[in-house]
Amino acid sequence: MVTEALDFYLPNELNASSPPEKRGLRRDHVRLMVLNRASGESRHDRFFHLSNYLNPGDLIILNNSRTIPAVLYAKWFRNHILITSKVEVRLARMHREENTWDALIVPTTAEIGDTLYFSSELSATVINEKGDSPLRRIRFTKNGSEFFNLIYSLGEPVRYEYINHPWDLDYYQTVFASHPGSVEMPSAGRAFSWELLFQLKSKNIQHEYIQLHTGLSYLLDDSWNPTPEENKEEYQVSEQTMKRILETKASGHRVIAVGTTVVRALESVANSKKLSGVTNLYITKHYPLKIVDGILTGFHEPKASHLDMLTAFVSEHHLLHAYDQAIKNRYLWHEFGDMNLII
Template sequence: MMVAARSFQVPKYLDASTPAEYRGISRDHVRLMTLDSVTGKHFHHYFYQLDSSLREGDLLVLNNSRTLPPVLKGKRGKQAIEIRLSRKLTDQEWEALIVEDVCTVGEKIDLPGELTATITGKGNEAPLVILSFSKSGLDLYDAIYRYGEPVYYEYIKTPWPLEMYQTVYASVPGSVEMPSAGRAFSWKLLNKLKRKGVKIAYLQLHAGLSYYENDRWPNPSNHPEAFRIPEETAEWVNKTKKNKGRVIAVGTTVVRALETAVNHGGHVEAQEGITCLYIQKGYPLKAVDGLLTGFHEPEASHLDLLTAFIDEKLLMKAYEEAISAEYLWHEFGDMNLILPMEEKR
């Protein structure tokens, strides 16, 4: 099932093409719109004021996957080729997008550092292919970090360094696009939240490509991504639910991982694997109560997931308000918190 098109349009002047640090502010000084998921009532703040919307006993779950530089530029004969890695399959194989070109199985691409990639098959969905590299394990990661670049979509006008595509707490390499919902956090803010009694837990979900160029997006009902939920995180989620606290996912990646790990008894289990979970309107959320996320394009399947938290009419009304109030979109943009504001009884 593909995402339904929404009627709103984001003006190009609201595309955040520059990281906050290069706009003269710190990460946690981007703007924040908080939505009551029940009433749709919205509040305007700055991200460093996040603590005003949270309370003692809440749990924030963050994705500490670290972003790789997945764009590799090589040659097929004399022809320039751009590869965008999407998902690791084995120590030597990746699913990838070959940009603006058609390649066939068996073709070899020459890359910097005496690295080659051979197309061995079709990927999970078109237009992805499977690449087998001449190096594996740490040697392959070393080549990717030495010669790769971040993904720069059309609204990015400057080739920002890889560090701009990391959250401050990122520690486990694997994502090809930044889990951007957590980008606005600073250690100062995280410590401020801890002092208030908000618990912090981590998991990993390695984000794949979110866009395949030429108006092509991943099929949200068949988009596998690797995840890992540690024992401690599962315990904190279950304890928070038992104590009637709110579990707040920092990013749609965290929602997918936690909801995938819910067992028949309604508890989150520590586990690792691959998730293809597609969350949309009417999905019965069992692990997560609230969501901290960015603002999404009308074509993005992330909006389907948001409608599991809040009625779509209320969400679209809030998005219209965000456009009117000139909130910024994309990974360097402003933030949106969706959660029930009333105390649980």
């Protein structure tokens, strides 16, 4: 399916290139634009005032996936012959088969049977090519906690061109991240602090967690743009979280998703009636939301498929007008940027 993503002009200087902490701000002091779903009216505030826009009894759902250092470097061998002493390997998404990942190997000419040596303790073999895709499927020699311990010592976080400094992995984590697996940070939750979560709870605004590991969104080749349906991600929602969601809905209160990953997971549960699985759900203005009443998210770049999802919450007209206001008010974009509550 061709995406319906919206286009607009985003000045380069509004791409947040450094974490708020490096700009002299606490993470929960980034800016907040609140967009009314019905009227399209926008209000401008700071994120630590979030409770002013929610009601007692509302339920916030957070993604507790932890960002991994998904960029690795390896020696590349074919038939035991060294091809190059340093090749970049970007993990794209984890598979349910143990120790198996889709990965972007730069350059992308790796073949089945090629071996990648990351260290004396870790290597991987190319086991499949992905058709016309630049991705390759690779199988590591380690799995589970042993695998993650090794890549945490070897790798670095994915960094796109608007990031001008190799920030430490800690800057790519939410305070509540607990389950490693996301190639890119589930960034909508980054602005939360423990103090803010406690403040919300003291006002009877509760929170629960789901888990969805995010994949690699950009494959370094503009000529290959996977559709949202090709972006398959694994999700898990606990029985406790689902019970709390149903109770919230039954009592007439709102379920607020923190990030597009949470929307995708919860709406996938609504469709499949399964609390865990792999989803390729693509949400647009034509999709009737079944669980989620509002979304807290960052600002998305022009033509991003995430914008399609936002039109399930608010009309294209209201969304584009709000983004125009955000640009005029110098809001910052991307994972280190400002926040947008649509409710």
